[in-house]
Amino acid sequence: MENLRIRIGTRGSALALKQTYWVKEQLKKIYPDAKIEVICIKTKGDKITDAPLAKIGGKGLFVKEIEEALLSERIDLAVHSLKDVTTDLPRGLCLGAITEREDPRDVLISKENIPFSKLPEDAILGTSSLRRKAQILHLRPKFTIVPLRGNVDTRIKKMREKNLDAIILASAGIRRMGLEENITEYLPLDVILPAIGQGALAIEIREERNWKDIVSPLNHLPTALATMAERAFLRRLQGGCQVPIAAYAEIKDSRLSIVGMVAEVEGRRLLRQKISGLPDEAEALGIALADSLLKAGAREILEEVYGR
Numbered sequence: 001m002e003n004l005r006i007r008i009g010t011r012g013s014a015l016a017l018k019q020t021y022w023v024k025e026q027l028k029k030i031y032p033d034a035k036i037e038v039i040c041i042k043t044k045g046d047k048i049t050d051a052p053l054a055k056i057g058g059k060g061l062f063v064k065e066i067e068e069a070l071l072s073e074r075i076d077l078a079v080h081s082l083k084d085v086t087t088d089l090p091r092g093l094c095l096g097a098i099t100e101r102e103d104p105r106d107v108l109i110s111k112e113n114i115p116f117s118k119l120p121e122d123a124i125l126g127t128s129s130l131r132r133k134a135q136i137l138h139l140r141p142k143f144t145i146v147p148l149r150g151n152v153d154t155r156i157k158k159m160r161e162k163n164l165d166a167i168i169l170a171s172a173g174i175r176r177m178g179l180e181e182n183i184t185e186y187l188p189l190d191v192i193l194p195a196i197g198q199g200a201l202a203i204e205i206r207e208e209r210n211w212k213d214i215v216s217p218l219n220h221l222p223t224a225l226a227t228m229a230e231r232a233f234l235r236r237l238q239g240g241c242q243v244p245i246a247a248y249a250e251i252k253d254s255r256l257s258i259v260g261m262v263a264e265v266e267g268r269r270l271l272r273q274k275i276s277g278l279p280d281e282a283e284a285l286g287i288a289l290a291d292s293l294l295k296a297g298a299r300e301i302l303e304e305v306y307g308r
Helices: 014-030 064-071 130-139 152-161 171-176 209-218 221-237 279-306
Strands: 005-010 035-040 077-081 093-098 106-110 124-126 144-146 166-170 201-206 245-252 255-263 270-277
Touching (some): 014 171, 064 077, 093 209, 093 221, 270 279
Parallel strands (some): 005 035
């Protein structure tokens, strides 16, 4: 493609830049003569670092300003962690590609390298995720959960400074940053389900044929279908950062299975179900799972959390 110029928008955090430069490298392999520029954009989530995400309005905290740059044509495409992308995109924008998923699990980093099952009954854990908090407290109700934000290095430093027993983070970010040596334990999916889309990158574009064609080689179909089911599940539940919702879908042996969870914030009540079907039914499966959980009591949990 001659005279191709691509301006990529991203957050300026170390992880966001690592992810974006990886996408840039993949595009360079496909379009070696393209001029590709990375443009950093500060989002609301980057500016407010001392408050839990649920308290400052979780939806779109790390993408809104970048989407505005896309719509105003200051950038041509954006690279996000898919878990940060709202299920309802602004008019005129779409997800042009979903990259192959990294390890979707959460990991435990503990002060004394003690695994989750061996942590003391009164352990203090750091995380700002209500999803993680609810699932942890459901299993270990005497744990204390304290809010913790920042990049990986910052959170590890805070763990020591605040004398926390452990912190919980997404495996994908730690692996992409090459910091695996800090991991005490990968937490199984039957212990903690991940955030919707966790581990996958989203390439957001304007709804224009030429940009869809340009980024489509980076789309990983099994990941795209799995995360489509997860996002349909979240959309049906109308969930945001203020309520503990989690889901994970995968394709094995030509079947797509999705497991979903809705819980009270303190983890006293937790509902979890799983269904499976054909991969091309991804969206319908996500919706069906959400409807099943709503009938099983998730509607009451959501109404209580949102104070309806």
